[in-house]
Amino acid sequence: MALLKNIHTGKVSINGQSVTYYDSGESTVSGEAVLLLHGTGGSAENNFWALFPMLAMRHRVVALDFIDPDSADPDAEHYVQQVLEVIRTLRLSGITHLVGYSFGAVVGAAVAAHHGAFLKSLTLVAGWVKTDIQQQLRNDIWRTLYDENSKALAAFSVFTNFSQAFLNTKNAAEMEGLIKAVLAGPDRSKKMAFNRTVDLTNDLPRIRIPCLVVGCTQDQTAPIRHSRMLFGGIKDCRYAEINTGHGVVHERPSELFAMIDAFVRNAHDMPTGHILKNSHA
C-alpha cells in the first residue's frame, strides 16, 4: 500500500539512524510544503493513509517515519532532530507548514518553540500540554498489558483510540481488522514512555509562528481540554474541534483535511484567537 501512486521515498541519516521520508513532490504555486508528523502507534502510512493523499491534491506533502532512540528514555530533542534533518535535506526551511498529530503534535510544538524559523505555520491535532493523571492512568494500564504481553492490549488501544459512534459502524470483521492493524503497527513502548512525562508548559510561550489547534471532542487519549489549553497557551493561535475520538485521522480525515487546507491557504483570513466553525451538512 502506498500513500500515493508516484510518491518519492528517501532517507536521511541522523545520529547514526536512518529516517525514511515520503514526498508527494508536487510543488504548488506557493512552493510551500506540508510536513506531517505521526502519532504514537503510527508510521506515516498508517496514520496518514487518508490525510496525505487528500492534502496532496492541493499541496506538496512530506511525511516521515520517526525512529526511536536506543536509550530507554527518549526525549523530545531526539525526534525534533529528525524533523529538522528532513526539512534541511528537502530544502524546506522557512516554507514548511508543520502538522503534528498526537505524539507528533508534542514533537511539532517542540520544533516550533525552539526552531520556529524553519516553519511557516504549525498545526497541532489531538495534542496535549502536560500529561495529566487521567492520561497517566491509561498509560499505566497500557504498560501493564504490554509487560504481561496481554492479548487485550490491542483491543484496549482500539477502545481508547476511537469514538463510540465510529466503533458502532463496524461489523465483526472490521473490528477484528482494527485490532489486527494495531498488532501489525510498530512497537509503541518507547513512545509510550515518552508520552508519560510530556510537559510543554515552558515551550508554548516560545511558539511565535501562526498556529492552528484541532481538538477532538470525544478524545479519551488526549481529551479535548488539552487542545483548549494549547489554544490558551499559544499566542498566535486559531482553534477548531472535530466530533470524533482521538483517531480523527481514521474517523474523519476529510474534515481534518478541510481545516488544515483552509488554514494553510488562508491563515491571514483567520485572526489570532479565531475559532473555526464546523460546516454542517
Added chain:
Amino acid sequence: MNTAEAKNTTDTEILIIGTGFSGLGMAIALKRAGKRRFLLLERAHDVGGTWRDNTYPGAACDIQSHLYSYSFRPNPRWSRVYAPQPEIHQYLRQAANEECILPHIEFGANVLSANWDNSLEKWVVLTAKGKFTAPVLISAAGHLSDPAYPEIPGLDSFQGKLFHSAQWDHSYDTAGKRIGVIGTGASAIQIVPELAKAARHLTVFQRSAPYVIPRRDHVYSEAEKGMFARFPETAQDFRDELFWGNESRFPQRKQVPAFIEMISSMALNHLRQQVPDEKLREKLTPKYAIGCKRILISNDYYPTLMQPHVALCTDGIESVDGNSIVLRSGERVDLDLLVVATGFEATDLPIAELIHGLNGQRLSEKWRDGGQAFACTTVSGFPNLFMMLGPNTGLGAGSMLYMIETQINYIKEAADYLTENQIILNPSPAAEKEYVESIYQRSAGTVWVDGGCSSWYLHPKSGRLTALWPDFMSQFRHENGTFSPNGYLISSRRPIDMEGLGTEV
C-alpha cells in the same frame, strides 16, 4: 403582447420548473425568506420528482435518510437507515404542505418552451396550463427524471408487457410470470430481489457487472427515534458523521491506492461471501476500475441471482422478437413481462431542448458537446437562468441534498441581488470558460475518466465529465455556496412598464 394574450399570462417574480427535492427546497427557502411572488411549474399532479415517479418494488435511496433530507427539515422518525420510496415521497409531500408551498404550485403545467424575451426582460414559459412570465427562471427539472430506453431492434414491438422502472404499472400482477429485467444499475438491483419473490422465472440481462458493497441498514428502534426527536443535536451529529464519511471516500475517485484497495476488497469480499459458485461469480466480477460507475449497495441482489428460478444472462441482446428476447448466441428467452431498468436521460438533459436564451439560442445547442455552467449554476447567454443539479453537480458518493442546499443558497442570494439592484445577470463567456476549465483540470486522473467503463457521467460526444462534481463536496460549497457578482455581465433593467404584464401572482 396584446391584451388577450396578457389575460392568459401569469406574471410572477420567480418561476421554478419542477417540484422534486430541488424545486421544493428552493421554494421553501424563498417562502421562509418572506417572498410571496414565485410559482412552481409541475408537469405531474403531485410533488416529489424522482421520488414520486420511481415507485418500482424495492425502491429506496442509496444514501442514508438522515443525510438524504433537508437540513432545515430534519425528520427524527425515519423508519430505517435507508428509507423506502413511499416514505421519502411522503416526506416531500409533507414538506410542501407544511411550508405552504402548495398554493404556489401549478400542477399539470408541463413546460413546452421557455424563452428569454429581451424586450420584456423576462422569461416567457409556455406550458400545458398556459403562459407564465418572470424575470428569473430556475430549472429544477432534475437529471434523473426522463426514462432512457436501450436501443434494441424490435423493442417497440415486444408482444408481452413492457414498462420502464420509472413508470411502473402497478395494475400488472407479476406473480407467476416469466420476467426479464434489462439493466444492472441502481434501480435494477433493487427491483430484482423483489420480483424474484413471486416470479415463475426471472432473467437479468447484464451488459456489465456492477460493484456491489454491503448495505448497512437497520430499522430504527423507538428509542433511537425518540432520542433523535428529543435531542435534535444527536440527529445533526449523525448527519455530519454520514456526510464526512462520504466526503472521506472521495480519494477513491482520484484512484489513491489505499482507498481503492479498501473499497475493492470490500466489494470483492462481499461477492465472494455471497456467491460461492465460481462460474456465476466470474460473470459478476466487474471488468472496470471500481467507482467508474456508481458503486451499488445491496445485501440481497447476489443471493437472489443464486436462486434456481433466476438466471443472469450476459450473452448480450441481439433483438426483441414477438414475446422473446433474442440473444447474440441465437438463443431465445420467452417472457411475459420485460422491465427496462436502464436509467435516465442524464447526459443530455431533456429540459435543455426547451430553453432558449439570447438570440433564441437553444440550451441543448449550446451544450451539444456536453453541459457546462458558471459556478455549476448559470449559463452564458441565458440571462437570469439558474440550473439546479445541472452540469457537474452529480456525486459519486454523497447526498445530492448537500449540492441542492448549496445551490439554493447561491440562487437565493443571486435572486435577491438582482431584484434589489434591478439588474440582469449573465455570466461572461470568459468567466464561464475559466470555470469550466477548472472542472476539466480536476477531472483529470479521476476514475470516471480513466476507469475503462461506459457511464452516463461522461458526455458521449466530447468524452468530457459533465455529470459529476470532480472534487470534495465541501469544496463545492466553498466555491458555489455564496453568490458573488464577479464573473457576471450585469445590465440594468429598464424602468418597469406596468402595462401588458398580465395577472400578477
